[in-house]
Amino acid sequence: MNLHQALVYAYPGDAITEIALRYQTVLGKLGSSRIFAATRHPDLEDRVELVDDVDPAELRQDQIMYHLSIGEQKVVRFLLDTKASLILQYHNITPSSFFESSQPGFAYLLDMGRRDLEVLRDRTTFAMADSACNVKDLVDAGFTDPQVVTPPLGILRLHEVEPDEQAMAALTADERPLVLCVAQMMPHKGLHELIIAAHIVTTYHRADVRFVFVGPGHHSHYAHALNEFARQLVLPAVEVRGRVPDAELVALYKRADLFVSMSHHEGLCVPAIEAMSFGVPVIARAVAALPETVGRGGLLLAEDATPLTFAEAIARCLRDNGVRDILRKRAEVRSHDFDDAACVADFLRVVGPALS
């Protein structure tokens, strides 16, 4: 059995690329398993092939699993040209409405991703997604009987990383409670709302709480606005760090007292799973895939919860050790559901019949 994979772009550190590489390690033991992409980081030349360099005809007898999260016609055209039977792994397409005013070009590519779903639908023999929320997207796009299959997210990978010594020492020396938020610096992640909550917490509940924001996109206009907003609200306790090395991220997870997400849309929310695996109590909005991701592992506030409610929840959890203990235990238990070995076994069980 030859099961290959295709994705839009491949570069180290990208969540979907890392998932594809983990799948490749498993599938390589069962037969030939290649990865195709439209663009590729030079470090991945040995493991990822460019679609421009591959003759589609040679894959006629094989199967290809396509990781779809954004529109890319070059890869879609390549898939259609191969005549191979297709398996779709859907990673969620963020609704373009979040970006229409701020990043219309990106919004267009998201819309094209939904178009690609329709184009590929009739060629797909089996479709799966990493959450029930995403499966619903597939059903809405006309796919028959799509399944929930959580891909190997590599959560335990972070536990093998030694925390950065300097960062850990600085974090430990500072005894103030630490609230951590890990998310891309994009408006739909609700980071500005969390800064409002930070203002409410430090002004009306307790002054000594730190809020650290981590995630890619810190050069964006939105990220600059977050910094300026915190500065104008006189919030020295708010720190927008941007993307940080894994060693620093691990130090933050190990030290954090709470992980908070005010995001309005998540296809899965890997950072919440990472936080749970480090036993960090999670507070999140019960929206999109967050209820099924966090499950009983955290405190889920109402979908329309405002910064006042988040501030109240943060303050309550910080002053109530008992609540934090319960959330911590439940987070650790929940995170085991995302172990790579369990995910791969689940994948083979579900996809096996389609492969044969």
Added chain:
Amino acid sequence: MEQPESIEISQLLEEIEAAVDDRRRTAAYPPELESELAEHFERVLGFRVSGAASWRPRPIDQVLSELGPASWFARSRINVDSRVPGGKAAHKAIGGITARQVQGALHLVEEYAHAMHGVAEELATNDISVANALDAVLARVDAVDQRVGELSRQLNVTIRRLGDDPARNDPDWFDSVALETFRGPRNALMHKYESIADRFVGQSPVLDFGCGRGDFMHLLTARDITTIGVELDVAVAKQAQDEGLPVEVADGFDVLARTADGALGGLVSLQVIEHLTRGTLLHLIDEARRVLRPGGLLAFETPNPRSLFVHASSFWLDATHVRLVDPEYLELVLKMAGFNDVEIEYRSPLPEPMQIETARTKSGEALDELQSRNARRLNQLVFAECDYAIVAVR
């Protein structure tokens, strides 16, 4: 085991909601708190035109999105309907006969559309790259701008200090030395301000306007009060920064100007307002009222003009002093600006040996009652407390 925990979490959610409702009902939060903050963020977000936000005109997006579904070609999309009886069958038959040619033509058109799509998407991708690059460049410009400002300030100080005679060439340098010399040891100053620091408990965040070397900020921090400081003097500010205090080297009025309405719980300015002109002092008070939230606390400390000793001596030890501010005048100005519960506290009494003495018996009784009263009056006029603090509630 699991069931009780579920109940606890659901109870916790209910308690959180109830607490929020309670705080709203009792007006513990200012009305419209969230909406005003959200509007403020929108203003911050819209302050500067961003590459990503404005780079591409909307009509191009619409054209591209319309191009998508229109460019997928298939024989099944060719309409063979006809109003003529039997026309549809005829069209289908002709289509069948010419199927290879139709398929070939479709293939050519499809290839052309594919190339067009590639160009369009390349444009869209480049567009995003350029927009992101523009954002990154703007970020670098901001960082460089900030760094140039810092270096410029440091350079000015260094150039002044390299002069032959620091006292002659650098009045600021001399004034900072004089300050160290005449204000007294740090411990004594810290102790003096503890009662004012106590007033700010629960008023985070507090801005120390003209924070100097950060003595008062240390007192606030020790009371778990979040504080930031602003100081014009680079060397003095660095001393505070080296001690881990969040002090910005800037003009305090610039910091106030960018501070959001009601963002502060407290504003303190010790031994600063005597350096300001009348108009600048009034501007400071107006700004203080704007940036303090309702219930926020404002505190000034300044030399007491009701002591002739201050007029004759101590006030002029600091050559950068501009004018004395009368406590009654300041109280009136604060009330007119909308502050309430204004309190004045006279501070820094002179030691007794400096005061006019009264003739007394060996047992300590006044020899002459009239002389004693006059001495008290004279002491009050000449040797009254050197400073006063004024505290007001927004």
